[in-house]
Amino acid sequence: MAATVLWVYVGSVLWSVRISVSSSRTLPIGDYVGLRQYARLFDSERWTLSLQNMALFGVLFIVACLAIGFLLAVFIDQRVRGEGVLRTIFLYPYAMSFVATGLVWQWMLNPELGLQATVRGWGFPSFTFDWIARQDAVMYAIVVAAVWQACGLVMALMLAGLRGIDESLWMAARIDGIPPWRVYASIVLPMLGPSFGTAFVLLSVSVVKVFDVVVAMTQGGPGLASEVPAKFIIDNLLGRANIGLASAASTVLLLTVLALLAPWFYARAHASRRGERVARALRASETPGMAA
Amino acid sequence: MNVSIKQLAVRMGANTVLSDLDLDVVAGEFLVLLGPSGCGKSTLLHAIAGLIDTDAGSVHIGGRDVTWADPKDRAIGMVFQSYALYPTMNVERNMSFGLRVAGLPKAEIARRVERASKMLQLDPLLARKPAQLSGGQRQRVAIGRALVREAQVFLFDEPLSNLDAKLRTELRRELKALHRDLGATMIYVTHDQVEAMTLATRVAVMCAGRIQQIGTPGEVYARPANMFVAGFLGSPSMNFIEGEIDGTAATLGLRPEHIALHPADGALPAAQVTLVEAMGAHEVVWLDLEGHRLAAIAPAAGVHAIGDRVGVQMMLARASVFDPVSQERIERSAVSFRRRPR
Amino acid sequence: MSALAQAAPGLGDDAIAERRHGLRRRPGGRMPRPARIGLYVFLFTAALMFLLPLYVMVATSIKPMEEIRLGNLFGLPVRITLAPWAQAWMSACTGLECGGIRAGFMNSVAIVVPSTVLSILLGALNGYALSFWRPRGAQALFVVLLTGAFIPYQVMLFPLIRALAALGLFGTLPGVVLIHTLFGMPVMTLLFRNYYAGVPHELFMAARIDGGGFWRIFVQLMLPMSLPIVVVATIMQVTAIWNDFLIGLVFAGHDWLPMTVQLNNIINTTTGERLYNVNMAATLLTSAVPLAVYLISGRWFVRGIAAGAVKG
Numbered sequence: 001m002a003a004t005v006l007w008v009y010v011g012s013v014l015w016s017v018r019i020s021v022s023s024s025r026t027l028p029i030g031d032y033v034g035l036r037q038y039a040r041l042f043d044s045e046r047w048t049l050s051l052q053n054m055a056l057f058g059v060l061f062i063v064a065c066l067a068i069g070f071l072l073a074v075f076i077d078q079r080v081r082g083e084g085v086l087r088t089i090f091l092y093p094y095a096m097s098f099v100a101t102g103l104v105w106q107w108m109l110n111p112e113l114g115l116q117a118t119v120r121g122w123g124f125p126s127f128t129f130d131w132i133a134r135q136d137a138v139m140y141a142i143v144v145a146a147v148w149q150a151c152g153l154v155m156a157l158m159l160a161g162l163r164g165i166d167e168s169l170w171m172a173a174r175i176d177g178i179p180p181w182r183v184y185a186s187i188v189l190p191m192l193g194p195s196f197g198t199a200f201v202l203l204s205v206s207v208v209k210v211f212d213v214v215v216a217m218t219q220g221g222p223g224l225a226s227e228v229p230a231k232f233i234i235d236n237l238l239g240r241a242n243i244g245l246a247s248a249a250s251t252v253l254l255l256t257v258l259a260l261l262a263p264w265f266y267a268r269a270h271a272s273r274r275g276e277r278v279a280r281a282l283r284a285s286e287t288p289g290m291a292a
Numbered sequence: 293m294n295v296s297i298k299q300l301a302v303r304m305g306a307n308t309v310l311s312d313l314d315l316d317v318v319a320g321e322f323l324v325l326l327g328p329s330g331c332g333k334s335t336l337l338h339a340i341a342g343l344i345d346t347d348a349g350s351v352h353i354g355g356r357d358v359t360w361a362d363p364k365d366r367a368i369g370m371v372f373q374s375y376a377l378y379p380t381m382n383v384e385r386n387m388s389f390g391l392r393v394a395g396l397p398k399a400e401i402a403r404r405v406e407r408a409s410k411m412l413q414l415d416p417l418l419a420r421k422p423a424q425l426s427g428g429q430r431q432r433v434a435i436g437r438a439l440v441r442e443a444q445v446f447l448f449d450e451p452l453s454n455l456d457a458k459l460r461t462e463l464r465r466e467l468k469a470l471h472r473d474l475g476a477t478m479i480y481v482t483h484d485q486v487e488a489m490t491l492a493t494r495v496a497v498m499c500a501g502r503i504q505q506i507g508t509p510g511e512v513y514a515r516p517a518n519m520f521v522a523g524f525l526g527s528p529s530m531n532f533i534e535g536e537i538d539g540t541a542a543t544l545g546l547r548p549e550h551i552a553l554h555p556a557d558g559a560l561p562a563a564q565v566t567l568v569e570a571m572g573a574h575e576v577v578w579l580d581l582e583g584h585r586l587a588a589i590a591p592a593a594g595v596h597a598i599g600d601r602v603g604v605q606m607m608l609a610r611a612s613v614f615d616p617v618s619q620e621r622i623e624r625s626a627v628s629f630r631r632r633p634r
Numbered sequence: 635m636s637a638l639a640q641a642a643p644g645l646g647d648d649a650i651a652e653r654r655h656g657l658r659r660r661p662g663g664r665m666p667r668p669a670r671i672g673l674y675v676f677l678f679t680a681a682l683m684f685l686l687p688l689y690v691m692v693a694t695s696i697k698p699m700e701e702i703r704l705g706n707l708f709g710l711p712v713r714i715t716l717a718p719w720a721q722a723w724m725s726a727c728t729g730l731e732c733g734g735i736r737a738g739f740m741n742s743v744a745i746v747v748p749s750t751v752l753s754i755l756l757g758a759l760n761g762y763a764l765s766f767w768r769p770r771g772a773q774a775l776f777v778v779l780l781t782g783a784f785i786p787y788q789v790m791l792f793p794l795i796r797a798l799a800a801l802g803l804f805g806t807l808p809g810v811v812l813i814h815t816l817f818g819m820p821v822m823t824l825l826f827r828n829y830y831a832g833v834p835h836e837l838f839m840a841a842r843i844d845g846g847g848f849w850r851i852f853v854q855l856m857l858p859m860s861l862p863i864v865v866v867a868t869i870m871q872v873t874a875i876w877n878d879f880l881i882g883l884v885f886a887g888h889d890w891l892p893m894t895v896q897l898n899n900i901i902n903t904t905t906g907e908r909l910y911n912v913n914m915a916a917t918l919l920t921s922a923v924p925l926a927v928y929l930i931s932g933r934w935f936v937r938g939i940a941a942g943a944v945k946g
Binding site for chain 1: 665673674676677680681684685687688690691694702703704705706707708709760775777778779780781782784785786787788789790791792793794796797816819820873876877878879880883884894897898901902910913914917920921924925927928929932935936939940
Binding site: 166168169171172173174175176177178179182186187190191193275278281282 | 338341343362363364365368369370372373374376377378379380381389390393394423424425426437441449
């Protein structure tokens with residue numbers, strides 16, 4: 001039965017790719033036009049813009065989430081009182097839907113009645129925070145909302161990683177005279193490599209799929225300023241009845257995801273193979289006495 | 293360098309783990325802190341290391357009061373049960389990291405690492421990461437980390453507990469040789485009395501936060517200060533028989549190797565064999581002597597079988613006598629000991 | 635402290651006091667007092683910033699519109715009114731209809747329950763099969779499943795729309811449930827497979843020796859043992875499916891729009907004045923279920939994240 005699911009997945013993907021090399025508009029047409037849809041795609045300003053937005057969003061979102069999530073985890077790990085409460089507070093946004101997140105932040109960043117108006121009301125008449133209404137800054141607003149939602153996840157992952165570090169490592173470092181910040185920098189961070197890797201992959205996949213929060217927060221606006229690939233695809237698929245184009249765009253998106261996943265898969269497979277090799281070598285080399 | 297502890301007290305929350313503890317470790321000796329889980333031996337070791345703070349008392353190392361000094365200023369090195377090697381650094385960096393952080397000149401660091409590496413035969417392993425080392429190799433790296441700090445006192449927190457039996461015996465011998473070569477003061481925590489007996493120049497047996505007895509392995513084995521120490525050392529453990537000497541209640545402590553078994557004749561007290569454990573080189577024979585359960589060691593010859601009746605000869609000259617109430621050792625001859633029937 | 639002073643005269647009481655006040659039996663060392671204070675300040679500030687949107691949501695939802703128009707986002711409500719909540723629930727307008735978000739709630743429930751049950755059952759079954767029965771090509775299947783968990787849905791949308799339409803299921807409840815189940819399978823299979831990988835193989839072999847077949851072992855041995863992971867899986871699926879937007883938007887048709895889609899419709903397709911208090915009330919109502927699941931499940935939620943993150 002897993003095989004059936006597999007067939008559905010593989011089948012739909014293949015079908016999509018097939019449509020992307022046809023001239024289908026509202027309904028699938030069985031002709032073959034080569035890569036014409038792809039050419040149209042990359043000629044489209046809207047598509048190029050959506051890719052740029054996704055890249056910008058991706059970099060800012062991932063860096064901010066990793067940094068803030070890591071910091072929060074480190075700080076919470078310092079045996080603070082109320083650790084449970086703090087963890088609950090930092091992680092609750094992740095339980096909310098992206099739609100709700102987008103809507104809340106849309107409200108909060110509303111220039112007339114939200115943050116900007118409030119701070120101005122406190123006596124700072126020249127305070128501006130109208131990112132959400134500006135074409136050149138709207139993506140930053142979306143980043144803020146998305147980071148608010150997702151850094152709890154990174155924090156949870158990092159905290160799990162930190163808790164996996166043996167206490168005696170800290171004691172050994174203390175005896176070696178290594179100050180705590182140096183322990184974090186030179187020992188803990190490298191050890192958290194896998195956690196960072198996992199977080200990075202999860203976040204990147206969210207970046208590629210980003211849709212809900214944009215639709216809810218800005219509907220892609222103002223104008224087309226916050227257009228993202230996922231939205232481009234849906235609009236062309238359902239709204240503008242341009243399924244050939246949409247399929248081409250989906251295929252590009254898929255390839256991007258695969259390109260992101262492949263190194264991660266390879267790294268994990270490589271690590272497990274290396275682990276097996278090391279274990280075998282160790283068993284062979286275990287000889288009595290001081291011989292290496 | 294010697295280590296001197298006076299009136300040490302350590303409290304963890306509501307628990308008093310150590311109170312009023314005195315200990316003098318002679319320079320160059322191998323002192324083993326031996327005791328069951330929870331007796332405070334690890335706490336004592338961590339207090340000597342400076343990893344936990346003390347509530348009263350003082351710790352002196354080499355004549356210097358280090359009670360409030362940081363671990364790094366105490367000239368100590370420590371080897372943990374899990375070795376605690378930095379997993380993302382290779383062996384060479386593991387050993388040199390602390391020195392680099394302290395800002396030592398490169399040449400000096402290289403010199404120290406080379407010296408330690410030679411002494412511990414780590415040269416072919418310097419580029420490897422801990423995950424690529426065997427348990428014994430990791431232990432040597434952990435010791436090497438302490439060596440490069442030119443530590444005067446080495447602390448060991450149950451370093452062999454994670455290993456399988458065969459490896460444990462190998463590494464025990466290596467440690468003993470290392471102590472001989474280095475001549476450094478070593479304080480070693482374990483619950484394994486075999487490790488204690490083979491490694492120690494002196495053993496401190498601990499229970500419930502107090503040192504019950506401290507002495508050479510031979511002393512502690514042959515003349516235990518109380519019934520706890522007597523029962524903790526030796527396997528199978530000492531036999532205890534209630535009775536009296538000249539009218540005073542006394543408990544006789546007799547080691548299994550000090551009971552000789554003879555064919556049952558009328559002269560010796562008679563016992564019934566309840567179980568025989570063949571150990572290869574010898575046998576452990578479990579006896580029922582008028583209700584007292586005893587273990588005796590006999591040469592392995594397949595002589596004894598369950599149900600046999602044997603004559604029991606006790607070498608009372610080697611026995612210990614304890615007060616049944618206080619469980620302390622009494623200096624009395626056991627010659628006139630009389631069993632109380634059960 | 636006086637006992638110490640007696641035992642070690644000459645060590646200044648201040649030095650001792652300072653060290654002992656900053657005392658924390660932490661293996662990494664004592665943290666100096668100012669650093670500790672800075673730590674708490676940072677964490678407190680961060681917590682406040684995280685809670686701010688929640689506060690704004692709640693506050694806005696119980697303010698009358700006159701107060702909102704004053705443009706004071708953080709102010710406490712002067713007059714508390716629950717009318718926006720009633721309106722959001724029963725009479726808010728989503729495009730053409732003005733029946734409130736209540737219908738969406740019912741739809742979401744109708745979607746979430748069967749989808750969760752089905753995807754968990756199937757995931758457990760698959761995970762069990764992959765773990766213990768090791769069919770040919772299991773390893774390759776595993777990799778494909780893993781990839782499938784990450785694929786953006788858009789790439790499969792059109793073919794699935796056509797397929798569902800052909801089956802007459804497009805825009806129906808069973809159709810939506812089917813899609814959710816389909817998309818949930820990879821993650822659930824991986825979750826259960828990883829869990830069963832931790833079950834000793836000897837247990838399975840003993841059951842086979844006792845005469846158990848595929849189904850019997852699954853139903854009588856594995857399923858009962860799987861309670862912890864079922865809890866985790868339930869939390870993950872309920873949260874994910876309730877919060878879903880895209881699948882509901884595309885496949886649910888007009889009659890079965892889930893709460894998230896209706897919420898977006900209410901807020902972003904309004905003519906006339908926007909009733910921000912109603913909007914926020916609606917948002918809270920939509921988030922109520924997953925937030926409740928989150929708060930109740932606590933540790934299990936985090937375990938879900940860890941389990942989902944360690945895919946494969």
